Amino acid sequence: MFDSPADFYSVMDFFSFAIAVVAFLFARKALNQASALRARLDQIEALASSAAATRPAPPPLPVQQAPIAPSAAPEAAIETTEPIASRVQPAPPPPIPQMPAAASETGPGFEERIGTRWVVWVGGLTLALGGFFMVRYSIDAGLLGPGVRTLLGGAFALALLAAGEWTRRKESISEIEALPIANIPAILTAAGTAVAFATVYAAYALYDFLAPATAFILLGMVALGTLAAALLHGPALAGLGIAAAFATPILVSSERPDFWALYVYLAIVTAAAFGLARIRLWPWLAVTTVALALLWTLPCLQCGPSMVAPHAFHVITGFALASLLVVCGLMFGPPAEEGEIEPISSGSLAAYLLGATMIVLASSHADTAIVGFAALVAATLIVAWRAPAATGAIAAAAAFVFVVFAEWAVRANPDMLVLPGGPLPGIGPAATDGSVSLHLTTAAIFAAGFGIAGFLAQGRSVSAIIPVVWSAAGVFTPLSLLIALYARIAHLDRSIPFAILAVVLAAAYGAVTESLSRRENRAGLPISIALFATGTLGALALALTFALEKGWLTIALALMSMGTAWISMQRPIPFLRSLAAILAGLVVARIGYEPRIAGDAVGTTPIFNWLLWGYGIPAASFWTASYFLRRRGDDAPLRTVESAAILFTVLLAFMEIRHAVNGGDVYRVNTSLTEFALQVCVALAMAIGLERLRMRTGSIIHNVGAVLLTLYAGLVTVFGLMLLETPIFWPTNVGGVFINLLLLAYAVPAVLALLLSYAVAGRRPPSYGNTIAAGALILALTYVTFEIRRLYHGPVLTGGATSGAEQYTYSIAWLLFGVALLGIGIVVNSQRARLASAAVIALTILKAFLIDMSTLTGVYRALSFMCLGLVLVAIGWLYQRILFRRQPTPPSDATTVRASPDAA
Numbered sequence: 001m002f003d004s005p006a007d008f009y010s011v012m013d014f015f016s017f018a019i020a021v022v023a024f025l026f027a028r029k030a031l032n033q034a035s036a037l038r039a040r041l042d043q044i045e046a047l048a049s050s051a052a053a054t055r056p057a058p059p060p061l062p063v064q065q066a067p068i069a070p071s072a073a074p075e076a077a078i079e080t081t082e083p084i085a086s087r088v089q090p091a092p093p094p095p096i097p098q099m100p101a102a103a104s105e106t107g108p109g110f111e112e113r114i115g116t117r118w119v120v121w122v123g124g125l126t127l128a129l130g131g132f133f134m135v136r137y138s139i140d141a142g143l144l145g146p147g148v149r150t151l152l153g154g155a156f157a158l159a160l161l162a163a164g165e166w167t168r169r170k171e172s173i174s175e176i177e178a179l180p181i182a183n184i185p186a187i188l189t190a191a192g193t194a195v196a197f198a199t200v201y202a203a204y205a206l207y208d209f210l211a212p213a214t215a216f217i218l219l220g221m222v223a224l225g226t227l228a229a230a231l232l233h234g235p236a237l238a239g240l241g242i243a244a245a246f247a248t249p250i251l252v253s254s255e256r257p258d259f260w261a262l263y264v265y266l267a268i269v270t271a272a273a274f275g276l277a278r279i280r281l282w283p284w285l286a287v288t289t290v291a292l293a294l295l296w297t298l299p300c301l302q303c304g305p306s307m308v309a310p311h312a313f314h315v316i317t318g319f320a321l322a323s324l325l326v327v328c329g330l331m332f333g334p335p336a337e338e339g340e341i342e343p344i345s346s347g348s349l350a351a352y353l354l355g356a357t358m359i360v361l362a363s364s365h366a367d368t369a370i371v372g373f374a375a376l377v378a379a380t381l382i383v384a385w386r387a388p389a390a391t392g393a394i395a396a397a398a399a400f401v402f403v404v405f406a407e408w409a410v411r412a413n414p415d416m417l418v419l420p421g422g423p424l425p426g427i428g429p430a431a432t433d434g435s436v437s438l439h440l441t442t443a444a445i446f447a448a449g450f451g452i453a454g455f456l457a458q459g460r461s462v463s464a465i466i467p468v469v470w471s472a473a474g475v476f477t478p479l480s481l482l483i484a485l486y487a488r489i490a491h492l493d494r495s496i497p498f499a500i501l502a503v504v505l506a507a508a509y510g511a512v513t514e515s516l517s518r519r520e521n522r523a524g525l526p527i528s529i530a531l532f533a534t535g536t537l538g539a540l541a542l543a544l545t546f547a548l549e550k551g552w553l554t555i556a557l558a559l560m561s562m563g564t565a566w567i568s569m570q571r572p573i574p575f576l577r578s579l580a581a582i583l584a585g586l587v588v589a590r591i592g593y594e595p596r597i598a599g600d601a602v603g604t605t606p607i608f609n610w611l612l613w614g615y616g617i618p619a620a621s622f623w624t625a626s627y628f629l630r631r632r633g634d635d636a637p638l639r640t641v642e643s644a645a646i647l648f649t650v651l652l653a654f655m656e657i658r659h660a661v662n663g664g665d666v667y668r669v670n671t672s673l674t675e676f677a678l679q680v681c682v683a684l685a686m687a688i689g690l691e692r693l694r695m696r697t698g699s700i701i702h703n704v705g706a707v708l709l710t711l712y713a714g715l716v717t718v719f720g721l722m723l724l725e726t727p728i729f730w731p732t733n734v735g736g737v738f739i740n741l742l743l744l745a746y747a748v749p750a751v752l753a754l755l756l757s758y759a760v761a762g763r764r765p766p767s768y769g770n771t772i773a774a775g776a777l778i779l780a781l782t783y784v785t786f787e788i789r790r791l792y793h794g795p796v797l798t799g800g801a802t803s804g805a806e807q808y809t810y811s812i813a814w815l816l817f818g819v820a821l822l823g824i825g826i827v828v829n830s831q832r833a834r835l836a837s838a839a840v841i842a843l844t845i846l847k848a849f850l851i852d853m854s855t856l857t858g859v860y861r862a863l864s865f866m867c868l869g870l871v872l873v874a875i876g877w878l879y880q881r882i883l884f885r886r887q888p889t890p891p892s893d894a895t896t897v898r899a900s901p902d903a904a
Helices: 005-053 074-079 101-106 110-141 146-173 184-205 212-233 235-251 259-280 283-295 298-302 305-325 343-362 367-386 392-412 436-456 465-490 496-517 525-547 550-570 574-593 610-630 636-661 673-697 700-724 741-759 766-793 804-827 831-855 859-883
Strands: none
Touching: 146 184, 146 212, 184 212, 184 235, 184 259, 212 259, 235 259, 235 283, 259 283, 259 305, 283 305, 283 343, 305 343, 305 367, 343 367, 343 392, 367 392, 367 436, 392 436, 392 465, 436 465, 436 496, 465 496, 465 525, 496 525, 525 550, 525 574, 550 574, 550 610, 550 636, 574 610, 574 636, 610 636, 636 673, 636 700, 673 700, 673 741, 700 741, 700 766, 741 766, 766 804, 766 831, 804 831, 804 859
16 A cells, blocks of 8 residues: 555654644634633623622613612601611622523533544644654654754644643633633643653664763753643643653664663653642642553563663662652652551552562562662661651562562472472573572561561551551561571471571560560550561461471471460460461361371371371360360350361371271271271260260350261261171171171260260250161161171171071060160160160061061071060060059049938
């Protein structure tokens, strides 16, 4: 379509010029319409003034006759003694003609919006783009020399600025108020400002016409001119001018970028924008400037360590300007309200800290980047100390410090990144990494600065949030730095020097906690005390982590939870209770990562192995901690610790069972009747204990724990003991004649289930206890049946046919079992035992008629029915004579006839 780029740019210039001319004509038309409207309003105001000045009835007006009020009666005028001047009231002024209702409701029409608003915006934008494209076209086409191009750009900028000032003065002289949405003078001035910025920058960075000092002075003059013009023309000029100024380096680009020139230019633009925002109190302008300046930090991500200095200059300059002009209550910033954290003050400093962080990470921790980052963090502490409105930047600084040092640690230990696909590519120690000594020095300065400031900041503010932010940063930053340095230098192995440092840090936090506890209560002081107490315990936990193996670390954290609970009794700091729960949660997470706790060194000795210490000591610690916490009430931390106590107790038993059954391999994929039997016994025994305990504590955790253990025991009984591992279906060697696996798998659980049913009697719904009792009956009857089969078939119950004697033994044993239950029910007066007896006997009757009648022959069949009949008759006699014996009814007086003398 175009033969060359020059043709394309020519067409673009033509369109730009045409649109500019059309925009100017429409703008002129809109200006004339506004002038006519202003003249009309002046005429109406003059008529209203003349009508108000006339005391008698006003003369007829050419626009509208005002209504004349009726005069007072003559008698009233004669009787009154008031002065005439006081009795003469001026006539009300005539109403000002109003716009038609339809026009005021519907607003300006489409033609009016096009002519007075949109065209003005398009015209201003076109003028600015025309200047930019003219510079671009002249560069590409080579039409004019660099000097002429620069002069033409300056002339065009001056023309636009003069046009803007001329239109502003004419509107001011004619007293016509500019339209707030389409301010023609402001848009023309904004376009001229943008072109002026581009011209000066091109003369310096592209053509080397200007020395750095000269360019700095000229750019400063343009920035000051923009500031002065925005003071006169309003926010429209400020917004367009700042956007154009930050976009100028993109539109007028060079193949050899000079970052120093770029960032000097951006520093001047930023200073002008911050100054304007401060004078006019435009917070949106400050936020926009910070955001655009932060975007210009992104080019540093593509540069090597050799280009760190100009990028560091950019963020440091922006930080200094924000501190001087944006931060409330500091130097030239806006006034601040006492005790409040101002978002723009804190956010502007945090934005430049983010830029410094990106430079450090992109440069692989070059020394220059680390020094610049450290300078900004130190400046943040100073600024926030002098101006509490910027306290929010303290939290951001602490977070960025952790990010920098954590990335430095991971860079040297890429294996710490637990990712599905392995370490990220490119992560690893590089030759350009900053020196370890510089990082150690910087970390020490950071730890001391944040820690000391967090302590000294207490009591300096009437607000609670400000000292809390300082104390949180004072606790978090040293701990996070210690962890990062430990990971980088010690590579997560045991390190006594780091353990000593952690103990020293814990002692410092403990001293601060005691010192703050003795002060009188101030805003935020309780929370700060809790934070420093948390730091004390956290540092102790780190000391144990650095000095102990992984298994001992689990024990140490559990003991710390107990110690925290005990300290919460001595020092009633609410957060300590939560900290005890947090430590318990860490221990739970730790065993989730490695259930064996000690790894392969768990040992093979049953019971007395690492599982006993790794689960037993934490379980005891959590039970003790829950006892301490319960003394001050029931809350979420107490319930968390109680849950951890129950969990570790259950896991201790189950892991020991699995360890013993599988020869020390807890990860072995195997199940057995022994393991299921032991789990059922342990679950039922623990459920009994929790049922007794919940009656005394009333804890919902103990209540839920008992129910869950009972449910687990029931599920394992049904699916494990009765289906998956039942010896009647699978060839399992049950052992000896009477002391065997059947006793453990069925008899003991039956007794425990019976005890559990009595433990919940009267304390839970009857259906709950009756279900458990029914399970006990099934387990007991199963044991009797399997034990008889063991007597006839040996230790493996699946082999051999069932003889008549065996079937007869089943019937007799079931019958005797039912009679025994009936006897127990009669002796202890237990209806439940009697009902269980009835169920067993009913099952025996059913077996007799369905199985014995068809399978037994000869004497066994006869004996089976004879014994069953005798027992049933005996049971009926017992019920009639003992349980439901009827007493003879005594004769009543009405039925007794006595002889009397009269009858004789």
